[in-house]
Amino acid sequence: MSKHTVTIELNGSSITREVDSRLLLVHFLREELEMTGTHIGCDTSHCGACTVLIDGRSVKSCTLFTMQANGKSLTTIEGMETEGKLHPLQEGFHEEHGLQCGFCTSGMIMRAAELLEKNPNPNEEEIRWGISGNLCRCTGYVNIIKAVQYAAEKMQKEAA
Amino acid sequence: MNGPKTSAEVGGMGHSVKRKEDARFIRGQGKYTDDVVLPGMLHMDIVRSPYAYAKIKSINTDKAMAIPGVHAVITGEVLKGYNLHWMPTLMSDTQMVLPTDTVMYQSQEVAAVIADDRYIAADGVEAVEVEYEPMQALVDPFKAMEKDAPVLRTDKEGKTDNHIWHWEIGDAEKTEKAFQAADVVVKEKVYLPRIHVASIETCGCVASFDPAEGKLTVWMTTQAPHAIRTVLALVAGHVGLSEEKIRIISPDIGGGFGGKVPVYPGYVIAIASSVVIGKPVKWVEDRSENLQADSFARDYHMDVELAASKTGMMEALRIKTVADHGYTDAAANPSKYPAGMFSICTGSYDIKTAFTEMDAYYTNKPPGGIAYRCSFRVTEAVHAIERIVDVLAKKLGMDPADLRMQNFIQPEEFPYKTALGWEYDSGNYPRALKLAMEKIGYDDLRREQKEKRDRGELMGIGLSTFTEIVGAGPSKDFDILGIKMFDSCELRIHPTGKAMARFGTKSQGQGHETTYAQILAEELGIPSSQIQIEEGDTDTAPYGLGTYASRSTPTAGAAAAKAAHKVRDKARKIAAHLLEASEEDLEWEVGKFFVKGSPKQSKTIQEIAFAAYTNHPQGLEPGLEATHYYDPPNMTFPFGSYICVVDIDSKTGEIKIRRFVAIDDCGNIINPMIVEGQIHGGLTQGLAPAMFEELIYDEEGNILNGTFMDYLLPTAVETPKWETERTVTPSPHHPLGAKGVAESPTVGAPPAIANAVVDALSHLGVENMDIPITPFKVWQVLQEKGVAA
Numbered sequence: 001m002s003k004h005t006v007t008i009e010l011n012g013s014s015i016t017r018e019v020d021s022r023l024l025l026v027h028f029l030r031e032e033l034e035m036t037g038t039h040i041g042c043d044t045s046h047c048g049a050c051t052v053l054i055d056g057r058s059v060k061s062c063t064l065f066t067m068q069a070n071g072k073s074l075t076t077i078e079g080m081e082t083e084g085k086l087h088p089l090q091e092g093f094h095e096e097h098g099l100q101c102g103f104c105t106s107g108m109i110m111r112a113a114e115l116l117e118k119n120p121n122p123n124e125e126e127i128r129w130g131i132s133g134n135l136c137r138c139t140g141y142v143n144i145i146k147a148v149q150y151a152a153e154k155m156q157k158e159a160a
Numbered sequence: 161m162n163g164p165k166t167s168a169e170v171g172g173m174g175h176s177v178k179r180k181e182d183a184r185f186i187r188g189q190g191k192y193t194d195d196v197v198l199p200g201m202l203h204m205d206i207v208r209s210p211y212a213y214a215k216i217k218s219i220n221t222d223k224a225m226a227i228p229g230v231h232a233v234i235t236g237e238v239l240k241g242y243n244l245h246w247m248p249t250l251m252s253d254t255q256m257v258l259p260t261d262t263v264m265y266q267s268q269e270v271a272a273v274i275a276d277d278r279y280i281a282a283d284g285v286e287a288v289e290v291e292y293e294p295m296q297a298l299v300d301p302f303k304a305m306e307k308d309a310p311v312l313r314t315d316k317e318g319k320t321d322n323h324i325w326h327w328e329i330g331d332a333e334k335t336e337k338a339f340q341a342a343d344v345v346v347k348e349k350v351y352l353p354r355i356h357v358a359s360i361e362t363c364g365c366v367a368s369f370d371p372a373e374g375k376l377t378v379w380m381t382t383q384a385p386h387a388i389r390t391v392l393a394l395v396a397g398h399v400g401l402s403e404e405k406i407r408i409i410s411p412d413i414g415g416g417f418g419g420k421v422p423v424y425p426g427y428v429i430a431i432a433s434s435v436v437i438g439k440p441v442k443w444v445e446d447r448s449e450n451l452q453a454d455s456f457a458r459d460y461h462m463d464v465e466l467a468a469s470k471t472g473m474m475e476a477l478r479i480k481t482v483a484d485h486g487y488t489d490a491a492a493n494p495s496k497y498p499a500g501m502f503s504i505c506t507g508s509y510d511i512k513t514a515f516t517e518m519d520a521y522y523t524n525k526p527p528g529g530i531a532y533r534c535s536f537r538v539t540e541a542v543h544a545i546e547r548i549v550d551v552l553a554k555k556l557g558m559d560p561a562d563l564r565m566q567n568f569i570q571p572e573e574f575p576y577k578t579a580l581g582w583e584y585d586s587g588n589y590p591r592a593l594k595l596a597m598e599k600i601g602y603d604d605l606r607r608e609q610k611e612k613r614d615r616g617e618l619m620g621i622g623l624s625t626f627t628e629i630v631g632a633g634p635s636k637d638f639d640i641l642g643i644k645m646f647d648s649c650e651l652r653i654h655p656t657g658k659a660m661a662r663f664g665t666k667s668q669g670q671g672h673e674t675t676y677a678q679i680l681a682e683e684l685g686i687p688s689s690q691i692q693i694e695e696g697d698t699d700t701a702p703y704g705l706g707t708y709a710s711r712s713t714p715t716a717g718a719a720a721a722k723a724a725h726k727v728r729d730k731a732r733k734i735a736a737h738l739l740e741a742s743e744e745d746l747e748w749e750v751g752k753f754f755v756k757g758s759p760k761q762s763k764t765i766q767e768i769a770f771a772a773y774t775n776h777p778q779g780l781e782p783g784l785e786a787t788h789y790y791d792p793p794n795m796t797f798p799f800g801s802y803i804c805v806v807d808i809d810s811k812t813g814e815i816k817i818r819r820f821v822a823i824d825d826c827g828n829i830i831n832p833m834i835v836e837g838q839i840h841g842g843l844t845q846g847l848a849p850a851m852f853e854e855l856i857y858d859e860e861g862n863i864l865n866g867t868f869m870d871y872l873l874p875t876a877v878e879t880p881k882w883e884t885e886r887t888v889t890p891s892p893h894h895p896l897g898a899k900g901v902a903e904s905p906t907v908g909a910p911p912a913i914a915n916a917v918v919d920a921l922s923h924l925g926v927e928n929m930d931i932p933i934t935p936f937k938v939w940q941v942l943q944e945k946g947v948a949a
Contacts, residue, residue: 022279031277036195037188039414041360042447046868049360077188090186094178097837101669102185103192103360103414128876135868137360137415138669140840141876 006070011079025061025069026050029076037077037106041135048134051107052076058114060133077106080113088151088158089113098147100138108134112148120159121152165682166750171689172682173896176833179674180689181667190412196366196379198440202231204430205281206449207271207288209263212297212524212861213312216261216270216290224273224287229280233288234272234433236260242399244432248391250422250640251498253324253489254315255527257425257432263292264312264487265526266861267452269425274433274441297524297861298322301461301484304521312487312522322522324489327499329580330515338476338513342467346551351930352458352540354484354525354855355848356451357532358873359668361414363454364444365427367434374400377407378431383420383666384706385410387643389698391423392431394641399435410696416668417533417845421492421708422455452866455491455528456855459484460540464548472556474567476513477506477579479544483520483529491529492708493536494638494645500536501795503580504629507545508589508799509567514579524861533845533906535630535709542626543931546911550623550918551927559606560915561597564625565590575892582629584797588889592801592823593625599885600803600821613923618808620920623801624912630900631714631796640705646791647715648702651680651723653784655773657766659684660692661723664704665716667695670838670902672712675830676720679896683724685751685765702787710798710900713830714891719790721895726786730772734784735763737777796891796899800824802912808920810947813939815851815917817880822908825887826901827894836884838902843882846909848874850931921945 007016010033019028029035029052038061041049045060052061053075080087089109092098099105108131115122115130122130127148128141136144166172184190221233236258239245249255258269273284298304298312304322313319339345365380382388385408393403413420430443445454460481467476483499485491493500499518506514520529531537549567553560568589569576576584597603605621612619635644648664661680665672673693681688695701704716728748735753736743739761746753754762763771772784805818822843829835852872856864865871890897910931917933918926924945929937942948 020279027278030194031197034197035188036192037190039192039361040194041362041414042868044447044867044869047360047447047873081187086186093186094182097179097833099182099185100671100837100841101359101361101413101415102181102190105185106188109186124881128879132875132877135360135873135875137358137417137845137873138841139837140842140844140882141879142840142882143837145876 004067006066008069009073011075019066021067023066025064025066028066029061035076035078039103039106041103046135048107048111049104051110051134053110053114056114056117058111077109080109088154089147092147092150096143096146096150098139098143104134104136108136108144112151116152116155120156170681170685170687170750172678173828173830175678175831177674177678177688177831179671181671181673192361192412192414193364193366193379193381194444196411198366198368201366201440201442202274202276202437203278203281204272204274204433204441204443205278205285206269206426207285207290208267208449208453209270210266211263211292211294212266214263214292214294216259216263217293218291219271220289223289224284227280227283227287229276230273230284232274232433232437233284234258234274234429239432242432244396244399244428247395247423247428249488249490250492251489252641255488255490257428265524266863267449269429272429272433274437299523299525299857299859299861301482301521301523304523312524324485324520324522325498326517326519328517329503331513332515335476335478335513335515339465339467339478342475343470344468344555345465346548346555347465348548348551348928350462350464350544350547350928352460352543354456354459355532355853356456356855356871357417357419358451358871359415359417359419362445362447362450363420363424363426365430366440366442367431368440369434369438371438375405375407376401376431376435377409379409379411380427381413381420382408382410383416383668383708385666385696385698386664386703387640387705388423390643391641408698410666413666413668416708418457418531418708419454420668421530422490424454448867451871452863453526455530456486456526457528457530457532458540462540462544464544466548466552468552472558472563472566474509474511477511478514479505479516481518483518484523484525485520485529486523486525486527488527489520489529490527492531494632494640496637497536500531501629502537502541504538504582504627505541505545506578506580507542508569508625508627510569512579516580525857531709533842534903535628535632538628539907539910542907543911546624546626547914547928550915554922554927560623561593561602564623565593583794584627585794585891585893586889587627587797587799588887589625589799592799592825592887595885595887596801596803596821596823599883600805600819602803605805616810618810618920620806620916622804622912622914622916622919624908624915625801626908627797627799628904628907629795629797630710630903631792632709632711633795634793635791643705645705646789647704647711647719648787648789649716649719649723650702650787651727651785653727653769655770657686657769658690659686660694661720662694662701663716664702665695665707665712667707670707670712671834675834676717678830679717679720680724683721684727710903713898714796714894714900715790715792717898718792718895719788722788722790723786726788727784730784731765731768733780734768734771734776738763738771793893796827796894798824798826798899798901798904800904800908802908804912804916806916806920808938810942813935813942813948815933815935815938819883820880821883822905823885823887824901824904825889826904827889827891827899828897830898835901839884839905840882842902842905843909844874844879845906847879847913850910850913850933852932854932
């Protein structure tokens, strides 16, 4: 198995590692770096539990080789809380009861982060379509939508 | 219930306390099974059968073993050496762990590769060479029951057919007479197809055998860790695994829904591998394995008949069912109930006479029959009755709401004994239906439907007024493999007045860490934020049967209340000592005892707790702890009234759920926010089989949709905006008046949706449609009826 050197700006810090060419990004995160907040739900990029941000774009890390993230900036759920302060989305999921088993939550939050970056004030329909690449089996999405709305409002207030 | 009794700070019952468990989940710090990493841990991957039915001619492991990093390939022959190649199912049937000669369903486990990492294990799986001799699979239970059908379970000595069991209840003769005498009889074939729980976390375990101590620890995606420990001790006792040396840890679970109750072969192989190799072994399924091999749900073919008077009074119900269990009966029902609680099928109606019978058959499909978010076959029963009631309404030309209203068991008739033997504890069905009709504007909708129909537009209104049965269960009738279905709470009050409680259940997203603390806060006045809840570790938690079938609140929730009462009884003695009063002169109000008539003379629970460790009365045992094992006197019977409105595109068959109103009654409520969240989720898992999900097999037994690519879970786009409200009819026998809720919506929603679609098409002569009702199915009907172009 050929090895490659990969350098990634991970949650604000640069890391360099030797990885197998076939190592999937999600396994790199979970097993090489022991950052288990990113989950695996389907292996076929349908459920979105493994969603992370690469250069600000939400991607499903179960169908990406680690090498494809080389030289890029990567944000995971572990990077969302900064200086002891929760991201408004993390806060929103708690306040609005946007999670039950918690397994889809990391991916939902990462996906919603890009959604709000592109569209800071989405309506309900836009949120529904915006998170339609992420599956949740517990919540019926009702409170996830409220959580995203909560975050949108808070982020707009903070930006104002 | 008139608002919470406790302050927001105490956070007892009725408060929408924000969840404690969120703190770790929103940070990605939850600890699920696949997050467990142990030093020296190996990874297991499984070779699976491409055929639904085949002889295994040979298994060649040489090439796999030659791969650097592969430690072992485990086959049925290896396990046979330990007599571990077969195991019992929870229904006392038998199941292969790994086959020695025959595979019985596609994706069945054939061998397991143990390697340094998951990639090498997968390479090993590719390299194992298995030679099969395929045989003609039996996929259809109606073919399996034919006299000349080949016998599938040749492993069972003397077995001459594919029949598993016959079950019946009720008075067949009286029912037949009632049908003969009835003015009106309606009949319908109702099929509930195979579906899958598809929790977003799949199943898996990390098995770690310590050869020095002889101790086995297993982190496992299980809803019932204690039962698993006992089952393991029973099936693996002969290889030296004794119950005190087995520790099952159920860490955070990413959704269970009944799918994480059974023991799957993968768990057993991983455990056996760890014992044999002496190192920790991790096994985590991928999604295809999960969908294709783990226990399915439903798969009931029901012939439903209802007899009534010409004025629409229901007189008798008869249901004959064929149950397809796949290659073995691996359901997880209580022993006495092979068809679960199917006898709830008389529903919310005063039907005096009923008979139901069922026959279960083996086929070449994965084993199962689990209770997917439903208290053992209640979904099937509810679908049957709620569908046939609509068929009757149509036949009589009655409004389905009127027909239901006039047949409801009336509030004053509770406790009500059903024709099939249940004693419903409480209910108020007319109130719930009236509320649902008001909220949705039923009469206006019917007017609108008529106008639209005149214009050729398709709109339907569907009702479901169901009764659930949850909280298994009273020990006189309920056990799994002989273990009675009580549950437990062990409560400790610390010297500083904070508390810890442990339970025999296991949350999979239900929020027990929050809600159990609320129950204890209610009963003791200690703020729920200061009560630590733990579950899922068999070395520390008291014995219990786990979380499924909406049983946690009815059983463990009651145990919490009872344990708190025991603590309070002791606290009274200590308070009497501190206040120099007699126990009889003390009164309890939330959080303190005070002297009757002298409310200023009081001691708080915190003061009492401190005294229990520092100044206890001489002669009284120090400390402040209690344990309670709760054996429920009866089941609880939550109910609901759901109304669904659909608009159907007459050209494409596309179905749009315009509105869905769900009125649920689960008795007294612990946490309204969590209850509402559970109802949202349950409704969505009712929508899923009603419109999208079905595991489809071809005639060779090949699964046609074994990945998320084509097994369609509803996303936020397909899911409608649920409108929920509730009525409260407390359970008279539960210490908190609570009933359990999470499964009601899964059970109640499918017939509301199916009834709405059929209602939209009823003027075209449509009487029934099997779920999942897809746009394609509707379009076919519209074509047939000459409506669609």
